[in-house]
Amino acid sequence: MHIDARKLNDHTIIEGDICIVGAGAAGISMAMDWIGTPYKVILLEGGGFDYDERVQDLYAGKITGQRYYPLKSCRLHYFGGTTGHWAGFCSPLDEVDFMKRDWVEHSGWPIQRKDLDPFYAKAQKILELGPYEYGLNYWQKENEAMVPFPFDENVVWNKMWQFSPPTRFGTKYKDTIVKAKNIHLYTYANVVDINANENASSVKSVTAKNYTGKEYTVKAKHFVFACCSVQNARLLLAANKQASKGLGNDNDQVGRYFMEHIEIISAELWLTESSPLKLYTFDFGKKRPRAELAIHPKAQEEHKILNGTASFSSLEAARKRKPIIEVWSSDDPRTNGDKLFKNYHTPPPAEVEKMKNNTSRAYQMFTRIEQAPNPNSRITLDTEKDSLGMPRAMLHWELTAFEKRSIRTIYELLGLEAGKAGVGRVKLLDYLQDEKDASWPSFTGGGWHHMGTTRMADDPKKGVVDANCTVHGIHNLHMTGGSCFSTAGAPNPTLSVVALTLRLSDHLKELMKPGGNREA
Amino acid sequence: MKRRSFILLSATGLTALVLPSLGCNHVDATTTKILQLPNQLSHIVDAQTIRDIGNAYRKQLSTDVDKDKLLKLLLTDDAGKSVSSSDTTLLKTVLNDKVKSDFEKGNTVNVKGWVLSETEARQCAVYSLTQQ
Numbered sequence: 001m002h003i004d005a006r007k008l009n010d011h012t013i014i015e016g017d018i019c020i021v022g023a024g025a026a027g028i029s030m031a032m033d034w035i036g037t038p039y040k041v042i043l044l045e046g047g048g049f050d051y052d053e054r055v056q057d058l059y060a061g062k063i064t065g066q067r068y069y070p071l072k073s074c075r076l077h078y079f080g081g082t083t084g085h086w087a088g089f090c091s092p093l094d095e096v097d098f099m100k101r102d103w104v105e106h107s108g109w110p111i112q113r114k115d116l117d118p119f120y121a122k123a124q125k126i127l128e129l130g131p132y133e134y135g136l137n138y139w140q141k142e143n144e145a146m147v148p149f150p151f152d153e154n155v156v157w158n159k160m161w162q163f164s165p166p167t168r169f170g171t172k173y174k175d176t177i178v179k180a181k182n183i184h185l186y187t188y189a190n191v192v193d194i195n196a197n198e199n200a201s202s203v204k205s206v207t208a209k210n211y212t213g214k215e216y217t218v219k220a221k222h223f224v225f226a227c228c229s230v231q232n233a234r235l236l237l238a239a240n241k242q243a244s245k246g247l248g249n250d251n252d253q254v255g256r257y258f259m260e261h262i263e264i265i266s267a268e269l270w271l272t273e274s275s276p277l278k279l280y281t282f283d284f285g286k287k288r289p290r291a292e293l294a295i296h297p298k299a300q301e302e303h304k305i306l307n308g309t310a311s312f313s314s315l316e317a318a319r320k321r322k323p324i325i326e327v328w329s330s331d332d333p334r335t336n337g338d339k340l341f342k343n344y345h346t347p348p349p350a351e352v353e354k355m356k357n358n359t360s361r362a363y364q365m366f367t368r369i370e371q372a373p374n375p376n377s378r379i380t381l382d383t384e385k386d387s388l389g390m391p392r393a394m395l396h397w398e399l400t401a402f403e404k405r406s407i408r409t410i411y412e413l414l415g416l417e418a419g420k421a422g423v424g425r426v427k428l429l430d431y432l433q434d435e436k437d438a439s440w441p442s443f444t445g446g447g448w449h450h451m452g453t454t455r456m457a458d459d460p461k462k463g464v465v466d467a468n469c470t471v472h473g474i475h476n477l478h479m480t481g482g483s484c485f486s487t488a489g490a491p492n493p494t495l496s497v498v499a500l501t502l503r504l505s506d507h508l509k510e511l512m513k514p515g516g517n518r519e520a
Numbered sequence: 521m522k523r524r525s526f527i528l529l530s531a532t533g534l535t536a537l538v539l540p541s542l543g544c545n546h547v548d549a550t551t552t553k554i555l556q557l558p559n560q561l562s563h564i565v566d567a568q569t570i571r572d573i574g575n576a577y578r579k580q581l582s583t584d585v586d587k588d589k590l591l592k593l594l595l596t597d598d599a600g601k602s603v604s605s606s607d608t609t610l611l612k613t614v615l616n617d618k619v620k621s622d623f624e625k626g627n628t629v630n631v632k633g634w635v636l637s638e639t640e641a642r643q644c645a646v647y648s649l650t651q652q
Binding site: 412418420424427 | 561
């Protein structure tokens with residue numbers, strides 16, 4: 001059922017078994033997983049069903065360090081969350097992403113890829129993807145035109161992607177949520193405080209507000225924060241009544257290790273023979289799976305580099321497009337969305353097709369690479385407050401020479417393989433040519449993929465949540481989404497966000513069973 | 521990239537440009553023409569780019585490398601033996617093999633961003649010298 005919190009009386013007390021804060025991909029996926037159970041699930045969404053400038057403004061915040069997109073327009077603050085403008089790129093994290101890598105400081109998750117596999121399979125359905133198959137062989141059987149480069153498989157492999165329509169959770173699952181008897185969706189219920197017990201070992205309630213000036217208290221046995229990395233950290237840091245540094249922050253970990261995928265044009269591939277690269281090119285708006293080139297884990301270890309992938313676009317077309325960081329510059333996500341769509345369609349699709357057919361000897365290579373976990377890349381609180389009285393978030397995005405060296409090495413390896421196979425030559429862009437230059441060019445961008453800030457670690461001194469996404473020391477407070485990622489991996493995070501959330505959901509169901517830890 | 525213009529140049533008018541500048545012992549113009557033509561790369565980029573790569577590669581080298589030395593290196597096969605320059609077909613094969621071997625062994629250089637085999641970088645260097 002749906003309740004518009006603006007219509008409730010001031011100081012209303014809402015009670016349930018589970019309280020999910022945030023109705024984006026993670027929050028809605030979790031709520032749907034509880035439909036038909038005997039439990040009352042409270043789903044709190046700060047916005048309504050449509051864009052509302054007054055609500056969106058709550059996400060505004062300052063940025064220091066590396067140039068970044070305006071925080072206000074990075075996320076969408078209404079039912080469905082940022083799925084309202086995502087592109088639908090999906091691929092699971094690799095096994096190596098979960099491993100402790102000696103050459104990547106702070107790497108290693110307390111879980112492994114196999115722990116997420118069953119939930120990835122479930123997430124595929126929610127995101128309207130195909131089967132949970134990401135092996136090239138599987139997709140080649142579907143489409144013989146998907147021919148890979150003849151590269152050494154011990155150096156380069158083909159990481160497959162599937163594409164969601166993309167699923168807009170706000171429209172796709174609105175009826176499902178609203179019609180579910182045990183799911184109580186409250187829109188315009190912005191959580192502004194988390195109220196813990198005296199010694200901050202459990203959460204009793206959360207306080208929600210909206211711009212009518214009304215305030216509500218939500219009580220539950222378990223609380224799940226699914227507000228994405230910036231807001232999850234912001235809420236914990238701002239909840240400082242029982243814990244002066246913020247809840248779950250005894251070890252100064254909350255907000256740290258903010259990670260993005262560095263997304264940047266990096267090189268050109270010049271082929272000796274023209275090829276449409278059917279396996280590798282992306283047809284905007286179509287669901288055809290494609291591959292990106294990735295570096296084999298053994299080669300990553302040998303060269304001590306981060307995990308990243310390279311994708312291809314017609315060079316002629318790509319050169320006419322603006323860097324994404326320049327396109328996505330407005331505080332208004334709708335304006336940015338329009339500009340981005342226009343940029344992707346520059347030149348027009350028909351012209352691109354013509355280019356592909358006639359002159360596809362040259363391709364632009366685009367990198368998506370994990371940011372190394374970095375405690376100095378972080379979310380903190382500003383002294384400035386938003387209209388509901390919450391301190392605004394501040395982002396300090398900090399990249400290092402490690403990421404840049406990794407990108408350079410990836411293209412040197414791809415250049416080596418292209419030469420070895422005789423398919424062509426790779427040319428690194430100017431900014432990658434000087435090994436001593438650790439600076440980043442003005443067109444460095446991110447994927448709007450916010451990760452870290454409440455990272456997963458067995459040791460409370462190294463992370464905020466444990467392997468079950470429960471905040472260390474607070475047994476009924478759980479975080480989910482990208483904020484729990486210990487490392488970022490290379491792929492866009494939505495599929496992993498949903499999978500991780502479904503895993504947490506399973507864990508909570510165990511806790512809620514008779515004999516489980518039900519009491520808050 | 522105007523690759524066609526380079527291939528055309530290589531096939532017809534280049535000999536005339538090369539002949540006066542050849543000072544290398546025992547390497548005639550025809551041989552030099554083959555040696556300074558990086559086969560795969562010349563199908564990808566134009567003559568100006570080959571020359572730019574050649575100039576940049578020479579600057580990257582720690583010591584001065586003259587044309588004779590470069591030609592000598594190019595006329596040495598992968599096993600370190602001198603290659604007869606009289607058989608142009610064989611010479612082309614040897615050069616292609618050397619390029620392939622360079623990539624397989626990791627004997628690559630990064631010149632102006634291009635990931636090239638050392639052999640083809642040397643070929644570009646020879647070309648840049650003959651064009652001076």
